[in-house]
Amino acid sequence: MPMEMQGPLFALDEWQPERCSLALALDVIGTRSAMLLLREAFYGTTRFDGFVRRVGITEAVAAKRLKELVASGVLERRPYQEPGTRTRYEYVLTEMGNELLPVIVALMQWGDAHLRDDGGPLRIVSTDTGKPVRVRVVKAGTDSLEPEDLAVRINKGRTPDRSSRGRQA
Amino acid sequence: MPMEMQGPLFALDEWQPERCSLALALDVIGTRSAMLLLREAFYGTTRFDGFVRRVGITEAVAAKRLKELVASGVLERRPYQEPGTRTRYEYVLTEMGNELLPVIVALMQWGDAHLRDDGGPLRIVSTDTGKPVRVRVVKAGTDSLEPEDLAVRINKGRTPDRSSRGRQA
DNA sequence: ACCCTGGCTAGCACAGAACATACTCAGCTT
């Protein structure tokens, strides 16, 4: 199982842990709230109120985390105006943020597969084929799907055990 | 950028956040120490002492986290014996743990690409071609690489600045 | 018999993550 290296664990001792990109990434999106906010951003939520309600966090946490995510370049805060209202701000994924899609989907996929007995409440499918997508480690150059190629479906009729629930929603 | 759904954000309000697989996954591997321990496990570290030294966490944290990861089925604790020593235990990834590879690599890849100017200290390559691998969202059925198909290389001579980036990647 | 080493456990301290409640503020609607 361990990855092969030129001699197992060879000189890996030599690189400093502070230089680990995984650790840097966790500094930016390593909290539960950040991850869940990103999930929502991918689902299409853009407004403060939506994030608060749908993620189920408090306004204080949402405000702090959104601010951090904007500061680190994952989200962009930009003004919009609905007719008859004043200018407000919405939060949308930047290119950098978009590239977190594999992280989020990989975690969901793993949770679906190993942490529940039904297949999970949602399926992410290709709009093209309608079939579920996967996150995979592949050779550089393999075709990949981008957020705009994907759709989310509610997994109906698969609720845990014969109980109904979110009917045809 | 938002994923298309059948009508944006349609009835997504109706599913309960507790049922989100992402949240469940975060309950298991949502801490920094858990993620870094997993990184090490993929690199081939198996022993308590190795985890402590290489991740740079305290023994107390390592013990606690390893125990949790074993309890949740991501790692397996199993006895081994080096000649001339007593029986000890090593921690190895289970099948379930192995399937976290995309999560870890996706995070590293993102950190490499967006959080530093050199390409990152390490490259994960296919042992087959020697070329760097990527984590991608793909159609179900696409070939993927498993841990045993991968090797880690130190990215030498590529310390910060004026160095090119993603060479032939 | 002793110490050393790997592999832990225990206790204390701190920072930050998250919660709850309450308050602000701008501008539109009434």
Next chain:
DNA sequence: AAGCTGAGTATGTTCTGTGCTAGCCAGGGT
């Protein structure tokens, strides 16, 4: 002019993750 709404800020508290220091135990080497 008063209220409503979206988007926050302010305050206080609890919980968890992590660090530091120290101690423990088992078995082999000496």
